[in-house]
Amino acid sequence: MINIVELSHKILSQCEHSNTAIDMTAGKGNDTLFLASIANTVIAFAIQEAAILATKQALEKNHISNVTVIQESHDLFDIYVNREFDLAIYNLGYLPGSDKEIKTDAKTVLRSLEKALSLLSVGGIIVIVIYLHDHIEDLLITDYVSQLGPEFDVLKLQVLNKKDSPYLISITRTKK
Ligand SMILES: C[S@@+](CC[C@H](N)C(=O)[O-])C[C@H]1O[C@@H](n2cnc3c(N)ncnc32)[C@H](O)[C@@H]1O
Secondary structure, three states, X not given: OOOHHHHHHHHHOOOOOOOEEEEOOOOOOHHHHHHHHHOOEEEEEEOOHHHHHHHHHHHHHXXXXXXXXXXXXXXXXXXXXXXXXXXXEEEOOEOOOOOXXXXXXXXXXXXXXXXXXXXXXXXXXXXXXXXXXXXXXXHHXXXXXXXXXOOEEEEEEEOOOOOOOOEEEEEEEOOO
């Protein structure tokens, strides 16, 4: 069976120059740990105390030292990373096993994504993992990325024969 998160990691690992990576939705540390294994420097953003603690614990347990964890909403990431970066992941929704009311919001994601696209290096990749429990988020994001200019390659990957399976969007900058 296809695991959409594993697939998102495979896509991110295609980048040939992974200097700086951003986890826009840190949760339990899985995506952060993966980025730490392929990039020189990682900055992970989370709004939830539980996510900050879980991510820091995962990093300590795995003796990872190239990650900075910041408690901030991802639409304000550029206060901390106002320079070119190579990789980012948005794994949307809520923290599994936690308060389902604390979840990503389409407008906030789009504000963040717009800034992120302007800072993405040539050859850099952003992936967005989308679960279908929020159809507005799904529609708004798909609509936005479908209209990006020719300097980006935008791909959507979805399992079509399983109802409501999550899908992923990958955005690669091909030129300035
Ligand atoms: C599906 S979970 C992410 C899973 C995580 N990447 C992992 O590897 O375990 C979504 C996360 O996004 C966080 N989140 C929601 N809104 C956010 C925002 N505006 N900025 C940063 N994180 C946010 C939630 O608190 C939750 O931890």
